[in-house]
Amino acid sequence: MTQTPYRPAGNRHHVVIVGAGFGGINAARALADANVDITIINRTNHFIFAPLLYQVATGLLSVGEIASSVRQILANQDNVRVVRGNVDEIDTANQIVTSSDDGVASQFAYDSLILAAGAGQSYFGNDHFAEFAPGLKTADDALEVRARILDAFEKAELATSAEERERLLTFVLVGAGPTGVELAGQIAELAHRAFSGGQYSFSPDQTRILLIDGMPQVLPPFGKRLGRKAQRELEKAGVTVILNAIVTNVDAESVTYKSTKTNEETTVFTTTKIWSAGVQASPLGKMVAEQAGVEAERNGKVPVNADLTVGELSNVFIVGDMMSRDRLPGVAQVAIQSGEYVGKVLKAQIADEVAPEQREPFSYFDKGSMAIVTRFNAVVKMGKVEIAGFLGWMMWLYVHVSFLTGLRNRTVTALTWVYNALSSKRYNLPTTSGQRHISSGTSEN
Known part of the structure; x- marks a missing residue:
């Protein structure tokens, strides 16, 4: 039986947003008082504060402290509908999005489409690495990584030889960007502080x-000094x-791994590998780029126009990690x-204030970058200003607390960080048998 694509009752402009990360949520918020109906399609029912996933993976925070219900975040907007689903097909000619959830297919007709589905981990053509070295992009990833880390310590307790224990207590992180650096620092703190005594x-x-990277320095975007x-x-x-x-x-x-200077290969025996x-x-x-006659880049990002539309599709926008600009x-x-x-540009267009061809181009304002390295130590780069050490750590805490959604999450997270700074204890270390089985590769994903 042919399904009739969903469209809200009435004649209002229908905006479909695919993805409820930073891009999707902020697009919806900008349309809060616009004369539109919004449908958000997301793979889960929550928004995750991805920059703090590594703290879930190392038992510092719980998932609930960095995740919030999408419906609760947008509870004050009466023009939003949130549905869970994986988008399987986008038909730009007929302006229809098809999604599925547990085998149930749904279709949505749109007037404007915003793609904000983000990005996953890249293994540079070696996708089989993923089974042994998970990434850190979702809440499920963080829980799996935490289970793998803690499972290694539990198995080391029962190791019958020095060689086996050494392999279990060796952790290899691939990628020395912010995620790799922050995760390495937290695993070190977990081992040397939380598990001491x-x-x-x-x-x-x-x-x-071990933190491995192909570049000549860690945190390349931060510059050589930092x-x-x-x-x-x-x-x-350590x-x-x-x-x-x-x-x-x-x-x-x-x-x-192989040295890019000498071509010498080295093998490290380890059970726990994490990819970033x-x-x-x-x-x-x-998928959309092909329909728009645009060639996507090797990493899947799509070159967009100055107004973040794709090719000649003036009603299809791509934001965040999916766009190249x-x-x-x-x-x-x-x-x-x-x-x-x-x-904002859609709101102006719908109000007949600005036609599509008159849109002001997107302009990005760089507010800087920051990363925690170890306890009381972070690096911050804001334009030409570079800060490291305790002051950088305090700035990192303030900025990340302010960006969390919900008063409860901000309060609990801030108190947890203060407590952890003063104590070696962590209270988010339990793992379930299901997580343990996933970490050992014995459960279906």
């Missing part, structure tokens, strides 16, 4: 943490930083600002 029969100081400072702090915390090296193989028991070395935009971008980085601020921009 005789909790295990072995010394957690036996833990080895990169060197971050590397020194990581090494002081992290081994391996630069100018590309990973050539990952399997259940090891990681092999690249991103691949949602395949929906390529002026070499903008894949950071939250780009998604936030591009989402807000699209919401």
Whole structure:
């Protein structure tokens, strides 16, 4: 039976937003008082504050402290409908989006479409690495990584040989961007502070943490000076930083990397590998690009026009990690600002204030970048201003608390950070048997 695509009752302009990350949420908010109906299609019912996933993965925060219901975030907007589903097809000629949820297909007719589906992990053509080295893009990823980390310590407790324990207590992180650096620092703190005091029969100081990257420095976007400072702090915390090296193989028991200077290959035996070395935009971008006569880039990002539309499709917008424009980085601020921009230009268009051909071009304002390296130590870059150490750490705390959604999340997270700074204890370390089975590869994904 042919399904009639959903369209809200009445004649209002219908905006369909695919994705409820920073881009999608901010686009919807910008349309709060516009004469439109909005349908948001998202794979889950929550918005996740992705920059803090690494803290869930290391037991500092719980998922509930960085995730909020999309419906609750937009509860004050009476022009929004939220539906859960994976978008399978976009027909730009007939302006229909098809999604599915647990095998049930749904169709949505749109007048304007905003693609804000973000990006996943890229393994640079080696997708089989994912089974052994998960990324850190979703709440499920964070829980799986946490289970793998904690499972390694539990198995090390029962290890019957020094070689087996060494393999279990060796953690390899691929990619020295903000996620890799922050995760390496937190695993070091977990091993040397949270697990100290005789909790295990072995010394957690036996833990080895390797951070591997093909670039000549950590945190390349932060510049050489802050990169060197971050590397020194990581090494002081017990992290081994391996630069100018590309990973050539990952399997259940090891990681092999090759020096880009000498071509020498080294194999590290480890059970726990985490990948943060690249991103691949949602395949929906390529799907739409082909229909618009535009060629997507190798990483799946789609070149967009000055008003963030695609090709000749003046009613299809791409924001955040899915778009390619002026070499903008894949950071939250780009998604936030591009989402807000699209919401505003649509609002003006629908109010007959600005025609599509008269839209002001999108302009990104760089508010800076920041990353925590270790406890009391962060690096911050705002234009030409570079800050490192305790002041950077305080700035990081303030900015990230302010961006969390909901008073409860802000309060609980701030108190957790203060407590953790003063104490070595962590209260978000429990894992379930289901998570443990996933971490060992014995459960279906």
